[in-house]
Amino acid sequence: MLVETNKGLIERNDLTVKDVIYDEDNARVVATEWFFNNELVRRDVNVNILRGLDLAGDAEKFN
């Protein structure tokens, strides 16, 4: 299988892949880094928003 990189298509078996997972304030980030001869040639990122924005009002106390 070939993988698109910044150096063009490279055979998957020639690449080293590393997943980096960490949490930010309100998001979980999953980055997949692809290396060719120890050089980063592709980086994909998935940001998973854990919780949206809350426009909480003072009226809440009336409920």
Next chain:
Amino acid sequence: MANTAAVPKSFRVELLNGIHAFGTSVVRAGTGADTFKMALYLATATINADTTAYTGTGELAATGNYTAGGVTLTNATAPANTGGTGIVAFWTPSAAATWTALTSSGSFDCALIYNSTQSNKAVGVFTFGAQSVTAGNFTINMPTNDLTTGLIRIS
């Protein structure tokens, strides 16, 4: 029976649907939902609660498969207030925002949702830590669309 001071549950959903206009109202072109977009901003930009509308300042450069203005969000689910006591109104795009084969012009850490139908007015600012993408895909997956995690909530 007794009376109870309250903001009606229905009001919050109606706010998200643009039913009420306490100030000078805009003239809406139709009854359809507006178009909402998401743009990405460099970590050096200043996008925050004072941001009133989409700006190209600080946005990722229009290179490496990024288009100025970002992408259109999928909006197939109307605002709701289901679940719990019905006090919380919420809305979430119905699909992830995705950029494919992207090479970012720099480190970025922010996404702005804005209403492209209404003069690009700002809706929400989201941060996620500095990222760079090289010849890859960048995806922002939306939270569960409910009263506790929905992307935009009025409680």
